[in-house]
Amino acid sequence: MLQGELNSNSTLFHLTHLQQLNLAYNDLSASPLSSRIGDLAALTHLNLSNSALGGDIPFKISHLSKLLSLDLSRTDMLDELGYSKLRFDPSTWNKLILNTTNLKELILDEVNMSSIRESSLSLLMNLSSSLVSLSLRDTKLQGNFPIGILGLPNLQELTLSYNQDLKVELPKSNWSTPLRILYLTDTVFSGEIPDSIGHLKSLNQLSLGSCQFDGLVPLSLWNLTQLTELGLAENTLHGEIPSLLSNLKHLTFLDLSANSFNGHIPDVFHNLTKLESLSLDSNSLGGQLPPSLFYLTQLSELSLSANNLEGPIPSNIIELSILKFLYLDHNLLNGTIPDWCFSLSSLTYMDLSSNKFVGPIGKFSTYSMETLSLSDNKLQGSFPNSLFELQNLTYLYLSSTELSGHVDFHQFSKLKSLEFLDLSHSTFLSFHLDNNVDYFLPNLTTLRLSQCKITKFPRFLVSIQDLQELDLSDNQIEGVIPKWFNDKLLYKWKRVDFIDLSFNKLQGDLPIPPNGTYYFSVSNNNFTGGISSTICNASSLNMLILSHNNLTGKVPQCLGSFPSLLVLDLQINNFYGSIPGNFSKKNAFETIKLNGNQLEGPIPQSLAHCTKLEVLDLSDNNIEDVFPRRLEALQQLQVLSLRNNKFHGTIISLSRKTHFQS
Template identity: 55%
Template sequence: MGWVRLSYFLIFQCLLLHFPSYNCLLCNPHDKSALLQFKNSFLTNFSSYVFPSDVFCSSYSSNIKSWNNLTDCCGWDGVTCDIRSGSVIGLNFSCSDLRGELLGPNSSIFSLRHLQQLTLAFNDFSGSSIHSTIGDLANLTHLTLLNFGMTGEIPSTISHLSKLEYLLIGSIDSLLNDPIKSYSRMRLDDYTWNRLIHNATNLREIYLEEVNMSSVGESSLSLLTNLSSSLLSLFLFDTQIQGKLPTHILRLPNLQKIVLSSKENLRVELPNSNWTTPLRVLSLYDIAFSGYIPDSIGHLKSLNSLALWDCNFDGFLPPSLFNLTQLSSLDLSYNKLVGPIPTQITKLSKLWMLDLSGNMLNGPIPHGCYSLPSLWDLDLSQNQLTGSIGEFSTNSLRTLRLSNNKLHGNFPNSVFQLQNLTWLDLSSTGLSGVVDFHQFSKLKTLFYLGLSHNSLLSLKFENNFDCILPNLQYLYLSSSKVSSFPKFIAPNLEVLDLSHNRIRGSIPKWFHENLLRSWKNISSIDLSFNKLQGHIPIPPNGVEIFLVSNNELSGDISLAMCNASTLSILNLAHNNFTGLIPQCLATFPSLWALDLQGNNLYGSIPDNFSKGNSFETLKLNGNLLKGPLPRSLAHCTKLEVLDLENNNIEDIFPYYLETLPNLQVLSLRSNKFHGVITSFGTKLSFPSLKIFDISDNYFTGPLPVSYIHNFQAMMNANDNQTGLKYLGENNLYNDSIVIVMKGLYMELTRILTVFTSIDLSNNMFEGEVPKVIGELHSLIGLNLSHNRITGTIPLSLGNLNNLEWLDLSWNQLKGEIPISLTNLNFLAVLNLSQNQFEGVIPTGQQFNTFGNDSFVGNPMLCGFPLSKSCNELKERPPCSTLDKEESGFGWKVIVVGYACGMIFGIILGCNVFFAGKLQWLARLVEVVLNVRLTRTNKKNLIPMVG
């Protein structure tokens, strides 16, 4: 999406140069004074953000710093004058390093009454808005305001510019993707839009980018018909327009370019017939269409660019599409198109870009795709294409993406003849054979190479000489059966992925040297899931992502790691590292994922987490760390996952974490936490928590009702969510967690956002099961086993409709099992064993699937699936007439009672005297051994039930 938008911005850049500058000696003194005043009102030397000059400002930039009183203003950079009067009629301040207020009320620009063109583009006007005085420039025909940080209302006085022919207003915030700065959008309301379209009847081109137009409705859009004789271009990109675009807008007789994008609720219907307009560009992005692409699109004979990106179209590619012989760009990516790619594709001989990615197309790639004479960009990735890749007979290709298909056959050797190739992605294609990696050195312009996930493809490396790839920036060789470090020279390398391979032994010296000296631009390194040994390579400052998990690396984490303060992801998990965690890691400003799990690290957790840090994931589980926990963890306000399980941390419950607004996963399992859990008065504690695991510790007192009462994220079941969404979705790091699920230890390698569970087992909690648990409607798993919980099962647990496992075993619960539990349709595992339940086991639905193990150890329980049947109560013998006449307990009853009681007491006393002590002692030993064996098994991650 970004590169498409970038291409349009480059077009805009060309449009900025409508008016050339004229050198003349007729400079109006008033205008000259106004321009000098304008210059002095701005701070130059744009230091807050430097725009990428090769993208935005390579073609043109104005230098107002060179303006001075000794030269004629008509010769100044960016100034255009009327050749007869000397009045300033054009100002182009593109890429002028301007920052400050955009056009304030006292700006001298507004005194230039003859101004026809005003261009302010690619500058930093952070937080400033367009002032209403813009309406005073009544002679403006061209207005371009495309900058960073623009905000506020577009004033209604802009409708006073009745001579406007060209209007471009937009923000480049999202295009730059700057994580530091964030400003609210500019807003264009319905009234201003209506007045503008009504007055500016000469408008030929409208470009609005990232302007909030949510209040502009269908009737207001219909006003564009007022411009039917003039409108040539309509560009409304990400403007939040809602409602339906009137179909007749697409039929405007002179409209040549239309670009629409809406991530909200804009609806568009393409005409099904009589669609004959001079459209040359039709680009629709993120529009919620449905059904087929209509055949009427084949009537647009002048069309040279067609993009229907992520528009939810299904069905086959319409045959009429291939009648558009003037097409040079065709983008139908991220739809639901099916069927084969028609062989008629060869009729589109002028194509330079063909993108059909992200559909469900099948069948072979037509041979015509390999010979289109003008083709630069071919993207057929993420489909279900089959067959082999043919040999290319065109030399024009620059981008080739065929990844994530069901192709087979040998690697096409003709690829090495594509001398202009810059991007090659054949990952996950099923290719086979042997490829000499050094042949890629023939592709001197190659900057992206992706060959990951081809299990049948073997890459051959010659270690006696280097493969020289002078322009390579991205190299992806994950899961490619690489058994040794590929030796290559790539001075511009930015991303290296050698993960999931068979590389053994120590990391070679040349790799360390390149890391520290040659690879000046390296930002991401992934060496995870190999068999690497020895010491860890130290990433240089500038690296953002460093992944070496699941290897056999050993030794300490060197303090030299502190030099890599630019890290955002550091994953050293599942190695053999020892020693202390460097304190500096807690101070890295951009580090959001730190994963050190599964090592032998000891000592304390760093206690210097700074305010305003970026931590979202902190995984230190499976080490030898000891406590207490640092209070500075409360500074991690962005934290979503905190996993400290299976260490030796000794502390009370970290109540100060309850204020973290985004914390979703908290695992303190298998440590030495102790004491009573008490909330310290936070109004809404743990509001986002979804996984709460404090099992296998030494907590005492009642269950933490005050916290459970505030588990808001577990109370609202998200039944309407479509598709699978995971916590912290990222291509380079996925959050994971080990939990006891249905009695077994399981690792969730990715955590679904809808997954919720509570595990308070193997502690010393007392009291009753809180009724409030029944309000946690999203709860999937609940484990309260191996505690000292008393009372009955609250009926409210029958409200947990999403519950899949429930473990209340090894407690002192009593009473009958509530029939309401049979309503839990998703309950797959139930363990109520080793309690004091009594009565009949309920039957029906899921309860009919549970075995004997779910209920053993409850002597007073009976019924299926236990072998003990429930005997009907025997009828009492009838009372005598004398008994009926006597009130209360008669003397005979009392005598019999005393006699029976005496005999029972003697027998019971003898039993206790001879056997009671031994049974009591045996039961105590049994309980102690069970608790200790349970803790031992869990420390060693041995799956067990109960």
């Protein structure tokens, strides 16, 4: 790889007879493209893609009138707004397009073209006899895209994807071009896909995902028999998937996910023998899994999640020999999970969660599995010991099942790659956690053991290097939280963002979350003492739930100034003193529960800054104030409880200004 700036005094610019220049995949240190590039007037091919260029594209690039191919894509250098540092201004663009009359290929992916408008883009019509390939992916284009460009007579490849503010319209008639590739993902459309799409008989790859299309898919689309890739995901298309799908015999990739398709999945996949990836997830599809799906010998990814599919998974499968991703979660599938799901050697990611599967988990005889999710099913039987042989297992979700028996937690130490472990709501399992035995899970970042009948604080947490999420809620853990946990929390675990120790029997001093934590709940325990001022460092909190303990002392004033705090729940404790008086403007508070304490003094004026507040409970305190008319500013308020305090004076109806005697 070449490194360093491309200076104007480079001898490269002396090569005036150079016809092809390719500096792709080098590191030009965000240097601007020298205006001397215009001295290379003989150039027909210029490729500076992936070369870390920056700055404005020089006007003199327009001197390269013999260019047939120009590629300045993907510079990988972004400014503070996420825009490419390589930028086209309108005058340079206009002159370049007017001068390069024989340009066949123009690739500018990720170049900043935010100042180029429709009138400038229309100049591409001057290239009607030459332009074959045009790629403007993620160039921050805005406004309307000239519809005539989609009808250029020689255009074979057009990519406009990921220009979220670019409005595109497909021709509704007389649209017959040699287009082979049409990528328009994440641009702005409206209405239905026009029937004219069926006139593009040469089309191989069509991507119209996230384009705001609605209505039915035109029947003519299913006659594009040369398609190898079809992506219509994340629109609001509806209707049934027709059996005409079988016409697309060359398909390798089909993505109709995140729409509103209904009916049954047509059993026509015996004709789609080249299919490698099929995604129909997040629709309203029902019925059983079509048998022909399981005869696709080239299939590596099958995603049918979040539908209403029912019935069993076929049990006798030998054709899916290279299936790597299997996602059937969030359906109504039932029966037992067939043995091939645990023995298929290629299977790496399997999610069958949130279905109605019953019976035991089979014996694992394949060791390629990296992600396994069987949560939220009615699986019975003992915990599968063969699971501990999955040396590549990284994510394991086994929450909310009916598995039973005894599990020695030390066994999980065999899973050296494990990062995510969720065994929550395993009410029929008994976990043996021996705090006298060293457990070593070096890569674990997330541990969810809610409602697992644990009675001791897990000592093996001390060996975890980078804990990010911990849920030990709703157990029977007793005693004081170990000092090493508090030390790890404040000084070692730099990325911990979720801690839930609620509904246990913990006591002693309150642990304090570090900055970076967004969820912290220790409610329904027996913690005593006050809240340390150290909590003022945890300004990242979204949820702070300390309710139903025996905490005392004053509520730290800093809590009112946390910018992202949505929920502050300190109810049913023994706090005294005043309510924090420094609620900042534009704060995020939605719920404040301070009821059941010994708070006194008036309601602070700054509470009126909590304009997003929906629940405010100050009941059962010693607050002394007149009826707080300033709460009129809280237009989102749905629940207000002030009972059992020392309010006095006149109650004012905030909506009708009607007076009631207190």
